[in-house]
Each structure stands twice: as C-alpha cells, then as structure tokens.
Amino acid sequence: MNSVKLQISGTDRVGIVANIATAMSDRRANILSMEVEVVGDRAIVYLEAQITPPLDIAELLAGLRTIPSLTEVSRIHTLPLEKREKRVQIVLDNISDGILAVDEAGEITMVNQVAREILGTPEKALIGLSLRELELSGSRILDCLTGPGYRQVNRDLITERGRFQFLATGKPIRDSLGQVVGAVEILKELREIKEMAHAVSQPLQVTFREIIGSSPALRDVISIAQKLARTDPVVSLRGESGTGKELFASAIHAESGRPGPFVPVNCAALPETLLESELFGYAGGAFTGARREGKPGLFEIAQDGTLFLDEIAEIPLTLQAKMLRVLQERRVRRIGGTREMPVNVRIITATNKNLERMMDQGLFREDLYYRINVFQIQIPALRERIEDIGPLAEHFLFHLNSTLGKTAQRLAPAALAKLAGHRWPGNIRELRNVIERASILCPGAVIEPEQVFFAAGASPPLAGEAPRGDADQLCDTLGQQVDQFERQIIAQRLQLSGSIREAARSLGVSHTTLLNKIKKLGLAVAR
Ligand SMILES: Nc1ncnc2c1ncn2[C@@H]1O[C@H](COP(=O)(O)OP(=O)(O)OP(=O)(O)O)[C@@H](O)[C@H]1O
Incomplete structure (x- = not known):
C-alpha cells in the first residue's frame, strides 16, 4: 500500500469534489484526508490517499485528468493542514510553559517541547497514547473531561528524570454546542515562578546605559569605570554632591557580574555606634536590647556583591581602624562575636570631601586612605560638561511627563541657554528639580525661560514667620x-x-x- 499527496486544480463548480471522490473510489484508492480551497472562480483540492497495487500513481493521475474542468493534477510533499500544524507546533515549542491536550477519550492530541521534556518521552510515542496508560502521578487533566477544571494547583511529577514541581491549570475544551471534546493543561515549573518572583522583587539594576550624557568628560569616566567594573580592587568615586556617584557605583556593580546584591550605605546618616553595628553586625546577646539570634552586618549582607560606602569621609576615626582591618584581612567579626567570617565583597567608596586635606589634619587615617584609593574616579561637575544639560533635561522631562500623564514637553532654546548659564552647585540632582518645577509650572508643550528658576531665589519666607524688614x-x-x-x-x-x-x-x-x-x-x- 502506498500513500500519495495530491494538489488538484480546476474550475470551481458544483460536483467537482464528488467527481474526484468517484474517480478515486472507482480505482479503489482510499481517501485519508481532503481539503478544498476556493480562490476566485478556481477550486484547489488537496488530498492524501492510499493506493493498492496493481493501481499505480501514474494510472491514478491519468484517471483524474479525465474529469471535466480539471486543469492540473500534481504530487506534493506536504498538505496545507500539515504546514499549519507545523507552524502551531513551532510556536508551542517555543513557549516556556508545558502544554498538554487530550481528546474526550483521554488520548494525547497535543504536547509541546517543555511537556515532552517533563514527561521524558519523544513526541511520536505520545500523540495518540492514552494518558491513563501513561500513569502520570498526580495528573488531574482527565478530571476536566467530567468536571469544571482547576487553576494553579500544586503538582508533583515524578518521572525517570527526577521530581518536578508545577503549578498546573486545567480547562475542558468544548465544541460549539458546549459538549466537552477534550482538555488542556498548562504547567508552570515552580522553580521558574520563584526565579521570576525574585527578579521582579529586586530593585531594577542601573547599568551604564542609564547614565545620560555624551560629553567627552563623562564618556571618558564611563569608559574607565567600565574597565574597572570587572576587576576587584576598591574604587573610590570623587565628585561634588549630585554628580552621580551612587549611579556610577550601581552601574559598576551591574557590569561586574557579581551574583550578590548591591548594598549602599550612607556613612554620614548614622551615629557612630549604629553605623558600627550596621556595618559589622552583632552576635546574639551582644548588648542589652540586641536580637537573641544576632544580626548580620552589611559586609555579610553584601557577600559576593558590592558594598557602596557613601560619604566615607564621615566615618569616625575609631571605626576607620576597624574598617581597615576588614579590608585588609577580608574577614569580619560581629560585635560581641568570637567567630571571624570570610567576606567576598567588592568595595566602592564615595566622597565629595577633600580626603587629602582631612588626612593632613589627622581626620582621616593615612593607611585607610591608601587602601581605598587604589583606583580613583573623578566624576566631573555639571558645569564642566554643559553639553550634557540638554540630554539630561530631555531625559528628566520624558520621565516626568509620563509619570504626571502630561503631553510631551520640550525646552525653548532660551530656556536651555538659561540652564547652561547656571553654576549648578547641586549638579544633576539640582537640574532634575529645576526641570520638575518648570514642567509643573509650564501649561503647554514648550518650557520658556521664565518657568526655569533656581531654588534659592524662588523661596518665599517661612509660613507663619513675618519677613524681616x-x-x-x-x-x-x-x-x-x-x-x-x-x-x-x-x-x-x-x-x-x-x-x-x-x-x-x-x-x-x-x-x-x-x-x-x-x-x-x-x-x-x-x-
Ligand atoms: N548622568 C546621569 N544620568 C541620569 N541621571 C543622573 C546622572 N547623574 C546623576 N543622575 C541622577 O541624579 C541624582 C543624583 O545622583 P547620585 O545620587 O548618584 O549623586 P551622588 O553624587 O551620589 O550625590 P551625593 O554626593 O549627594 O550622595 C540621582 O537621581 C541620579 O539618578
């Protein structure tokens, strides 16, 4: 017995399909599938048939050609239906969830790559197999043939390849009359859901792409920072307040590929004792009021990641000595603890103070200074790169407009000139505030110079306090x-x-x- 696939073209007229069926059955050829496509006044019939010797293909084709109004009969490799099925299968195989479908008898009609991998069985062996016979532990898809279906049910699947945990959703498939004709099940692997939940709960990582500006001064600094990112030594970021030191630290961490977290700490924001316990942690019962189980310090929390010590100049001298020991020995001991723990943490420091002068005045330890100044990056002030003001202003406007739901705004050239002429003591942070104020005050799409004003000149006297004469x-x-x-x-x-x-x-x-x-x-x- 041979199988043959044919494409038959002719004039679209009543009875053409019947003529083809008769010609086939007269020659004892068994039609397996037939599909008719009408294009204008033409009909194209695709069919697959089984022919039994002594009938051969040439004889069948000759017989079909005798049907009136047939213009062409030819052999083809693939039927349109097969092409469509292949396309659907490719789409399904590229979905990261497992998908399994059965007919009303519980036989598998469709299974994608992920589900096949889970079941550990090649596709050919699965299609048409009864799910009951496969004995999949915990599968509830067959319940959908008689019941309502289920959502996000925990499912444990034990296969030859090991144990898999899923969230399964099953639904009955109904025909136009509402009769159940099958069921489909979608399987989401729990591990993947956990990874997704972890990824979305993490703060978005800042990368070098988020650092706006194309001035040569900024580009040079970015290029140095990118080179240093993949190395381990301490990086010391210098620059005025609001120049983007924390942004750089975060981008260096993202580019470093370190698997641990980015942990920023502002050394100026905490009093000495609190800063010490924040950085080094404490052992259980180290002091009155301490947690019984103790608390890890930020050095431990930043394990395999990056600890960003902002405002490093503000660390008191006593703590500087302790910090130096941790940096040298790469081990940390909690306050009141006896055990030393190894720490693999990349340190980035930042300051806008003149550490050299502080060192001369005895306010900053010389040994710590040299330890943290292995690589120094000086981030230029905004007034040294005025060509960045335009792109930064546009960037801030874009984000403000979308969060405030405003129509897109832009700066008038005179407004931009006003920005370029300012000295920017607060640098980019100040620019962002100026732009925010201007955007709110501007009723239209173009921000004019009178809507751009700088903080000090704009402040009215304190409420409830009479202005002094x-x-x-x-x-x-x-x-x-x-x-x-x-x-x-x-x-x-x-x-x-x-x-x-x-x-x-x-x-x-x-x-x-x-x-x-x-x-x-x-x-x-x-x-
Ligand atoms: N090049 C830049 N592109 C986009 N945003 C920037 C850029 N530089 C700084 N910013 C933004 O400006 C603000 C101030 O930056 P950041 O906090 O990193 O400055 P800093 O130097 O650490 O300030 P401080 O010394 O006061 O702690 C942040 O909101 C930051 O996202």
Whole structure:
C-alpha cells in the first residue's frame, strides 16, 4: 500500500469534489484526508490517499485528468493542514510553559517541547497514547473531561528524570454546542515562578546605559569605570554632591557580574555606634536590647556583591581602624562575636570631601586612605560638561511627563541657554528639580525661560514667620543674612516634606549636606 499527496486544480463548480471522490473510489484508492480551497472562480483540492497495487500513481493521475474542468493534477510533499500544524507546533515549542491536550477519550492530541521534556518521552510515542496508560502521578487533566477544571494547583511529577514541581491549570475544551471534546493543561515549573518572583522583587539594576550624557568628560569616566567594573580592587568615586556617584557605583556593580546584591550605605546618616553595628553586625546577646539570634552586618549582607560606602569621609576615626582591618584581612567579626567570617565583597567608596586635606589634619587615617584609593574616579561637575544639560533635561522631562500623564514637553532654546548659564552647585540632582518645577509650572508643550528658576531665589519666607524688614537686615553681616535666608528655605521645606531625605532631594542637595546645615543653623526637626 502506498500513500500519495495530491494538489488538484480546476474550475470551481458544483460536483467537482464528488467527481474526484468517484474517480478515486472507482480505482479503489482510499481517501485519508481532503481539503478544498476556493480562490476566485478556481477550486484547489488537496488530498492524501492510499493506493493498492496493481493501481499505480501514474494510472491514478491519468484517471483524474479525465474529469471535466480539471486543469492540473500534481504530487506534493506536504498538505496545507500539515504546514499549519507545523507552524502551531513551532510556536508551542517555543513557549516556556508545558502544554498538554487530550481528546474526550483521554488520548494525547497535543504536547509541546517543555511537556515532552517533563514527561521524558519523544513526541511520536505520545500523540495518540492514552494518558491513563501513561500513569502520570498526580495528573488531574482527565478530571476536566467530567468536571469544571482547576487553576494553579500544586503538582508533583515524578518521572525517570527526577521530581518536578508545577503549578498546573486545567480547562475542558468544548465544541460549539458546549459538549466537552477534550482538555488542556498548562504547567508552570515552580522553580521558574520563584526565579521570576525574585527578579521582579529586586530593585531594577542601573547599568551604564542609564547614565545620560555624551560629553567627552563623562564618556571618558564611563569608559574607565567600565574597565574597572570587572576587576576587584576598591574604587573610590570623587565628585561634588549630585554628580552621580551612587549611579556610577550601581552601574559598576551591574557590569561586574557579581551574583550578590548591591548594598549602599550612607556613612554620614548614622551615629557612630549604629553605623558600627550596621556595618559589622552583632552576635546574639551582644548588648542589652540586641536580637537573641544576632544580626548580620552589611559586609555579610553584601557577600559576593558590592558594598557602596557613601560619604566615607564621615566615618569616625575609631571605626576607620576597624574598617581597615576588614579590608585588609577580608574577614569580619560581629560585635560581641568570637567567630571571624570570610567576606567576598567588592568595595566602592564615595566622597565629595577633600580626603587629602582631612588626612593632613589627622581626620582621616593615612593607611585607610591608601587602601581605598587604589583606583580613583573623578566624576566631573555639571558645569564642566554643559553639553550634557540638554540630554539630561530631555531625559528628566520624558520621565516626568509620563509619570504626571502630561503631553510631551520640550525646552525653548532660551530656556536651555538659561540652564547652561547656571553654576549648578547641586549638579544633576539640582537640574532634575529645576526641570520638575518648570514642567509643573509650564501649561503647554514648550518650557520658556521664565518657568526655569533656581531654588534659592524662588523661596518665599517661612509660613507663619513675618519677613524681616530691610532695616533689620542692614544690621546683619552678609553671612548672617545668608544664614537667615537659608534657615527660612530649609525650615519651610522640612515642614512640607515627609523626611529630611525628601527635603534634601527637593532642595537639590545631598542628605549629608542638609543634615550638616540643620545642625549648623540649629533647626529643630520634628520626629
Ligand atoms: N548622568 C546621569 N544620568 C541620569 N541621571 C543622573 C546622572 N547623574 C546623576 N543622575 C541622577 O541624579 C541624582 C543624583 O545622583 P547620585 O545620587 O548618584 O549623586 P551622588 O553624587 O551620589 O550625590 P551625593 O554626593 O549627594 O550622595 C540621582 O537621581 C541620579 O539618578
């Protein structure tokens, strides 16, 4: 017995299919499948048939050619139906979930690559097999033939290749009359779901692509940082407040390929004792009020990752000695603990202070200075790369517009010129705040220079506090007047903001700068 696949073309007329069927049965050829396609006034019939000797293919073709209005009969390799099935199979095989379908008798009608891998059986052996006979432990797909189906059910599958855990969703397949004609099951591997949950719960990693700017000064720095990323020595980031030191540290970590986390710590934000226990952790019962089981320090938390020590200049001298020991020995001992643990952590430090001068004044240990200054990267201030102002402003506008749901805004050339002429003491953080204010104030699509203003000049007097008259101010020195003005601005912003950090952000200064100013100006902060 031979199988033959044919493509038969002719004029579309009533009875052509019947003529073909008769010609086939007259010659005892058995039709296995037939598909008719009508194109304009033509009909194309695709069929697969079994022929039994003495009938041969040439004789069958000759017989078919005698049918009136047939224009062409030829042999083909693949039927359109097979092509469609192949295309669907390719799509299904490229889905990361396992998919399995059965007919109303429980025989497998469809199975994709992932499901085949899980079942450990090649496709040919599965299609048409009864699922009951396969004895898959825990499979509930057959329940869908008589019941309603199920969603995200935990399923344990024990196969020759081992144990697999899934979340399974099963649904009955119904025909147009609502009769159950089969069932389909989708299997999501639990390991993959856990990986996904972990990935989405992680903060988005900043990469060098997120560092906006094309000035040669910035590009040079990025190129050095990229080279250093894959090495291990301590990197020391220098630059004024708001130049992007933390952004660089985070990008270096992302590019390093280190599997552990990026752990930033602001050394200026915590008092000495708290900073020590944050960094080194403590053993159980180390002090009154300590957790019974102890607490790991940030060196331990950053294991296999990166510890970013921001504002390193603010670390008190006593802690500097301890820090040096950890950097040298690469081992950490919790406060009150006896055991030393090895730490594999990449250290990145940052400061906007002049560490060399601090070292001369005895405020920063010389040995620690040399330990952390293996590679120094100086991030240029914004005023040294004014060509970056335009792209950065556009970047911030784009994000602001989409979060505020505004139509796209752009800067008028005069507004851009105003930005380029500013000295930017708060650097990129300040630029972002200026752009945010301008975007909110601008009613249309083009931001004009009058909507661009810089923080100090824009601050009205503190609410509830009468502005001091000119006569009062004439008695003050310039420094006193500046302090007075600064007090008003900061006090007002602290009242409006939820935290010191938020106030610092909106004023375009670093958290540390604001903390120092609050202390210097003797401002009270509500807790
Ligand atoms: N090149 C840049 N492209 C895009 N955003 C930037 C760039 N540089 C800085 N920023 C943004 O500006 C803000 C300040 O950056 P960052 O906190 O990294 O500065 P910093 O130098 O660490 O500041 P500080 O010294 O005050 O801690 C952040 O919101 C950061 O995302």
